[in-house]
Amino acid sequence: MHTILLVEDNEMNRDMLSRRLKRNGYDVVMAVDGDDCMNRLRSMIPDLILMDINLPGRDGYQLTREIKADSSTAHIPVIALTAHAMSGDREKCIEAGCDDYDTKPVNITSLLEKMMKLIGA
Amino acid sequence: MANKRDPKHKAHPALARSYWPRSFAYAAGSLLVFAQVPTDNTIAQYVVLGFGFLYPTLFYHLGMRSRNTRFVGFLGYYLDALIWSAAVIYTHYSIVLLLLAPILAAVSSLLMMGIKRAFLPALLMTTILASVWYFELAPFEPFGHLSLPQAIFGWAMLLVFMIYITSLVNGTTRSFVAARHELQEGNTKIKEQSEQLASITYVAQLVNSTLDLDQVLSTVMRSLNQVFSFTMMAILFVDEKREKLVLDRMSGDVSPQLLERLEGLDIPLDEQNSAFTRTVTDAQPVYLADVSKDIGASEGVSKLIYEIVPAKSMLTFPLRQDGAVEGVLVFANTRNYLDLDPSNIKEIGRYVTYIVSAIRNAKNYRAIQDARAAADAANVAKSQFLANMSHELRTPMNAVIGYTEMLQEEAEDRGLDDLVPDFEKIRSASQHLLQLINDVLDLSKIEADRIELSPEVLSVDELISNVSAHVEPLIAKNRNQLKITRRSALGEVFLDRVRLHQVILNLLSNSAKFTRKGTIEVVAERLTEHEHDLLIIKVRDSGIGMTEEQLERVFEPFAQADASTTREFGGTGLGLSISRQICEMMGGSLTATSEKDVGSVFTVCIPVEHTGVRAGALPHAKAADKSVGPVKHVLVIDDDASIRELMTRMLKREGFSVYTASSGEEGLEMAMRIKPSVILLDVMLPRMDGWAVLTKIKSTPELADIPVVMQSILDEANKGFMLGARDYLTKPIDRKRVLSVIGKLQRSDDKRVLVVEDDKDTREIMASWLTQAGWEVSAAVDGQEGLEAWKRTRADLVILDLMMPRMDGFEFMEALRQIPEARETRVVVVTAKHLEPEDLQKLNGSVERIIQKASRPADEIVQEVARHLGQ
Incomplete structure (x- = not known):
């Protein structure tokens, strides 16, 4: 079973998304902000990270850059989730080191497809 | 200098005035010599008579045709002295002949210079007569023979006298020249005055056409400095509480450092004796010929200002708006003392009225702009708010849709099929709401100008x-x-x-x-x-x-x-x-x-192929399509719609594709986009006139190569271009520009260039630049010489000044175009034209414009365009 680290500050969205992921057979670990996320990464290596971009404190771009800069975590695929859907968001995500990108509200089918592409399951 | 075509051409005064005395002297002299010649030698007698009567006239006509009549006049006196001496020797020192010359010369100097100045010649004559008496040359026998020393003495006297007369004539000539200079000066003054009139009209028009106060100020300053010399100009406004005078702007010799130092130096209106506050309280101009003598110069803030800006002379005007004095306009000279009389101040006051209107216009415009900016800002804020709102709305929507979908799946999994349609309704409504939010976001992004196309x-x-x-x-x-x-x-x-x-x-x-x-x-x-x-x-x-x-x-x-x-x-x-x-x-x-x-x-x-520039402009003004083939694009810039249409029809018929623009700004923008093959440019355009557009085109590297055909009334300034000049240079000339213009026109085997320019410095510097660049340079000082030089050298290129004496650039062009062999010769015109307000004035003042333009044969314009494209 693959472990997903879900970084999302909005409680409802976190709860909803984690439950849907679990229903689809994933093990989900949750983090509420950047510090939480980095703490979790010190004790575990997930198979994939779902990263909300709009986070309090360090935002998703910043976190992704840090993750990709650390050799112990750089290999973990990151999918950015953004509510912006502004032109240029995609470029910014990729530039920060994200492996893929999806917009919120999440279309669960398309998100699962993207995840499968990255972790091969 | 001689000019056969000039009917008013006259002999030099020295030559003209000496004609009658000389004729008389020679007639009398030849008669005397005639009497001395032995009667058996009739041929000699007739030669003497003939020479005496014909020589003065012959000499006069030879002198007239010569290139330097003044020199010929001087030469004449020496020749006279020689011939006269020869006659004296021939007549074995005839005393009458010896005396006749000084008498005649004295009479002629009397005629030429009046009694007062003829006193010296008269004195000299008396001396000669007295010396003759002293040497006891008497009895005065008309044809008596003298002894050798006496004769030598007499002859020497004669020569001295002739030299003296020559120098006198020289002096007269000088006084003639001086008189002519005076006349010329008078002319210049009249010209200055008319220029002043022209410039004030120009300022008036500028005030009506521009909202840029700085532009008006600098123009006024430039106009005024043609007559008076101010080094700076400043505007101070009375603040809203009417407590102090605040510096608004300065122009002239003003450095940023100076402005910084003046920052905050507001003059309290109750400051006594200050020229600035007096201007406000008295509502009258104040003129300080020597600022240091002003009492205000040693008190309060005004003193601080004088210390920073040590003006020598100063002139202030009250700026009245609706009756009340709203500010002070200051003219100052920090280098020299100015001597102005009341009429000068009145003259300058005329400009001030225009500055007042310009200030009012600028203020009104600023108010409108502020209002519009506020409205725009509000609009952007509204769109920004909508964009943010939409974003905020999407987050909860995320949860709503997500949970609904999840519940729907759960219901299906657990077999609660009766609940599924209701969940579906919630989901569909949520989707609709989300779509709505997305659309609002899109629309507000468009309105806030935040959508960028990525083609x-x-x-x-x-x-x-x-x-x-x-x-x-x-x-x-x-x-x-x-x-x-x-x-x-x-x-x-x-x-x-x-x-x-x-x-x-x-x-x-x-x-x-x-x-x-x-x-x-x-x-x-x-x-x-x-x-x-x-x-x-x-x-x-x-x-x-x-x-x-x-x-x-x-x-x-x-x-x-x-x-x-x-x-x-x-x-x-x-x-x-x-x-x-x-x-x-x-x-x-x-x-x-x-x-x-x-x-x-x-x-x-x-x-298709739209570059992503926001629409707005004409839909047909887009990048040329390469697949269409070599259609030649012509851009017509003219504010007159009927002219634009006429040109379009005419040029389209000839197979050109035509773009039009109604103003200089639009024209430039279109030129950048379509890169036309030729630009037809009207001289008289609103706001940015044709000369300004031309300058801009020629200074933009991407556009500089496009041939521009200027058109308007057949004014001198654009006549140069109509005559077929290929390009133009402006004074002061710039090395890079000269070489690039010439280089652009140069064809492979071109190597000869002719510089026709009356100003020596410009001519020589251009010649040296061009020589260094490998050209064979020949030079000429005016049109006439230029033509001769062209015939001699067959220059491939001609650099031509338009304003020259004798034969100017226009005449030169006309004459050059008459020569069949010169057809290939390309001409670059040197002009200071587009910088002169008077020229604009001249063009702006015309009312015959449309008639003139319409009366120009259409074919001529088409040919002109075709010619530019053909080569």
Whole structure:
């Protein structure tokens, strides 16, 4: 079973998304902000990270850059989730080191497809 | 200098005035000599007589034809002395002959210079006579013979006298020259005055045409400095509480450091004795010929100002607005003392009235601009707010849709099938709400100017099939048929894929919604002819259609044809509004036609290869299409619509593609975009005139090579271009520019250049630059010499000054064009023209413009354009 680290500050969205992921057979670990996320990464290596971009404190771009800069975590695929859907968001995500990108509200089918592409399951 | 074509040409005064005395002297002298000649030698007698009578006239005419009459005049006196001496010797020192010359010379000097100045010659004559008496040359026998010493003495006297007379004549000439200078000076003064008049009219026009106060100020300063010399000019305004004078702006010799030091030095209005405050309280101009003597100069803030700006002389004017003094205008000279009389001050006061109007205009304009900026800011803020709101709304929507979908799945899994349709309703409503939020976001982004197109090369066919695949379920829902028709090969376009997709999808889903069991047709075609390359996509349906009133409002946001349709058909009511805005951003349009109960047609029309510049400008002013072939583009810049149309018709008939612009700014923008082969430029344009446009074109590297044909009334300034000058240089000349202009016109085997320029320095410096650049340079000081030089050298290129003495540049051009061999010779005109306000004035003042222009043969203009294109 693959472990997903879900970084999302909005409680409802976190709860909803984690439950849907679990229903689809994933093990989900949750983090509420950047510090939480980095703490979790010190004790575990997930198979994939779902990263909300709009986070309090360090935002998703910043976190992704840090993750990709650390050799112990750089290999973990990151999918950015953004509510912006502004032109240029995609470029910014990729530039920060994200492996893929999806917009919120999440279309669960398309998100699962993207995840499968990255972790091969 | 001689000029056969000038009928007013006259002999030099020295030559003219000496003619009669000389004639008389020679006549008398020859008679005397005649009497001395032995009577048996008749030939000698007649030679003497003939010479005496003919020589003065002959000499006069020879002198007239010579190139330097003054020199000939002097030469004449020496020749006279020699001939006279010869006669004296021949007559064995005849005392009468010896005396006749000084007497005549004295008489002639009396005639030429009056009694007072003829005193010295008279004195000299008396001395000679006295010395003759002293040497006891008497008895005065008319034909007596003298002894050798006496004769030598007499002869020496004669020579001294002649030299003296010559120098006197020289002096007279000098006084003539001085008188002419005085006349010229008088002329210059008159010219200055008329220039002043012209410049004040120019300032007046500038005030009416520009809102740029700084421009008005610097123009006024420039105009004034033609007569008076001020080094700086400042405007101070009374503040709102009417407590102090605050510096608003300065022009002239002003450095940023100086401005910084003056910062905050506001003059309290109750400051006593200050020239500034006196101007406000007395509402009268104050003139300080020597500022240091002013009491105010040693008190308060004014003193501090004088210390920073040590003005020698100063002149202030009150600036009155609606009766009250609102400020002070200060003219100052920090280098020299100025001596102004009341009439000068009055003169300057005339300019001040214009500055007052300019200030008022600028203030009004600023108020309008501020208001508009505030409105714009409010609008942007509103759009920004909407964008933020939409974003905030999407976050909870995320949860709503997510949980609903989840519950729906749960219900299905647990077999609670009766709940599934209700969850579906919640989901669908949420989706609709989300779509609405997205559309609002889109629309507000468009309105806040935050959407940027990212064009890419894409296949139209592929795009259409993508969209139809996307919309297939929606079309099937109402049991409609989708038909796709391609009227022509669609090829590839350079457009924003996502946005174009969005537009076509919107149109198709609208049609699908409002049509039942009908046909929806997509008709696509690519129209490519001349400068047009358009992509046209029509979406036609056989749906419920719209009435005319509905059609009118269909593109307004939230204005679905009927409010009830939202309930029946769904949709946000924003799609068409957004689609239209996207099309317009792409430089195209979205239009609709419809008939109630029959169907609607929506037409997207987008110019291909649009560069992403926001639409607005003319749809045909787009990049030239390379596939069309070598169509020559001509850009006509003229503010007169009838002229534009005339030119367009004329040039189109000749197979050119024609673009038009009605102002200099628009013309420049279009020139940058279309890079025309030739630009036809009107001299008199509103705001930015033709000369300014020309300067701009020639200083923009991308445009500098485009031939520009100036046109307007046949004024001297543009006559140069009409005569066929290929380019022009402005004074002061610049080495780089000279070499680049010449280099541009140079053909492979060109090596000879002729510089025709009356100013020695300019001529020599240009010649040295060109020589260094490897040209064979010849030079001439005026048109006439220029023509001769051209005939001699057959120069390939001519650099021609327009303003020259004798034969000016225009005459030179006319004459050069008469020479068949000179047809290939390219001429570059040197002019200071476009900088002179008077020239603008001259052009602006014309009322005959249209008539003149229309009376010019149309063929001439066409030929002119063709000539530029042909070479």
